[in-house]
Amino acid sequence: MNPDGRRLVCDCPSPMVTRRLARELGRLAPPGLVIALTGDLGSGKTTFVQGLAQGLAVPPDCYVTSPSFTLINEYQGRIPLCHADLYRLGEGADLEAVGLLERLDQDAVVAIEWAEAAAADLPTDHLAVRLEITGEQQRRITLIAGGRHTDILLRDLAAEWRQDPFSA
Template sequence: MPEIYKSRSPEETRALAEALAQRLSAGDLVALIGDLGSGKTTFVQGLARGLGVPPEIYVTSPSFTLVNEYPGRVPLFHVDLYRISPEEVEDLGLSEMLSQGVVVVEWAERLPEGLSPRFVVRFKYAGENERIIELEEYDRKGPPPEGPVKGA
């Protein structure tokens, strides 16, 4: 059963993510699903703050770099799968990143099978400045009950 939150501002979205970061450790995969502009990168900014990424480091979308790495109490790997093919996803080395830190993936519906997220976060528009954020936690040992994130 997902936890459901209503965010009325980017700061509320960051605060929710900052609280979630306290539950994360190396090896955790966080899958983000939502339309363009729905708050995914803003959410990652909050995760970074909660994981101790220094405030002078600005978290941006890795749309063109594909992966941004940030230092913190646990390294944070921010991955964007929007512009790449399934074959290219395989070449990113997500398993290696997971062995070193927390991996958060935008456009996670493109994740290859076999990578099981600990959290799936869905973003939905609820108005011009409001978002519904659904947070679902899964066992680290297996895939979500409905299988891979695809189609979510």
């Protein structure tokens, strides 16, 4: 984690807005992007990945659900989306054993729920997405760039988000 990286803080007043933020990120996402999602149970990590899938042009009939039992789900879109959930693995998750390590080096977008379990294995230049429950329908989402590539991405996302924060 890079505490000094560029940050974007978004207060999302509904699941729809959370999905819209993530959809914009998906539109801008380059191959190889790693997104580390953290936040309490029910904070919206999977909801965020649903929006991400939309932005990556994953067909709408591929419904994104939490891969809690399969650990990894893959969806074909503009770029393949690899969606992992490390909740069941807990601290010190072995990404190699679950087959995730090899996906980090490929041309996919990799989104990892409960990413703190594998913090040591993540590339430095990943995008951290922290979700906080700030109300029944309200989530504060903080995106933090870990390096040069995610910094550029976050700059572009911030520009889009400020330009058009209320569109459907």
